Amino acid sequence: MRDFLRGKEMKKLILLFIILFCSSICFSKTYEIPESWKKDHFLRLTRQDLDLELEENYIRNRLSINIMEQSHRHIMHSLERGHWRKMTMSRRRYGRRRYYRYRGCSLNEYARMRGIR
Structure with a gap:
């Protein structure tokens, strides 16, 4: 139960952060004294x-x-090459369930695509 609550709290925090971020962007765009x-x-x-x-x-x-x-473009670019990867989380917190987590392409792949290396 405690873990469930912790997950809920994390979701709330993340949501709050996203809302704050978006509102700050909107405010900075329309800001005038x-x-x-x-x-x-x-x-x-x-x-x-x-x-x-x-x-x-x-x-x-x-x-x-x-x-x-620019960073958004880069993120979208890496998402195109991404895939779902099976991750084993810590057993203490989650039991034996496996979670699928989205991973973008690796840095090396990204560098190769951009012709950096």
């Missing part, structure tokens, strides 16, 4: 400073999104 904030918090900053800051944020976000798109 509201007018009220400009009045209150940024009184000491000039308009030019604000514009520069926004521009920097925009560039940084574009870069991170770009990197994410």
Whole structure:
């Protein structure tokens, strides 16, 4: 029963992490400083400073999104070559059941495909 609970908790944590990640991406895409904030918090900053800051944020976000798109492409690429592999988990926790786990292609395979090695 305890193991079952632990599994549930892990699922909840993973789900929470995914939701947070997605919301942060959405927020970073649509982020702009509201007018009220400009009045209150940024009184000491000039308009030019604000514009520069926004521009920097925009560039940084574009870069991170770009990197994410690239890594996503790489993940999809390795998934095309992947397969299900039978894994024996630790007996203490799972008994003797075997779990099938998805494995992408190995690094060597990936390097060979890309012509790195």
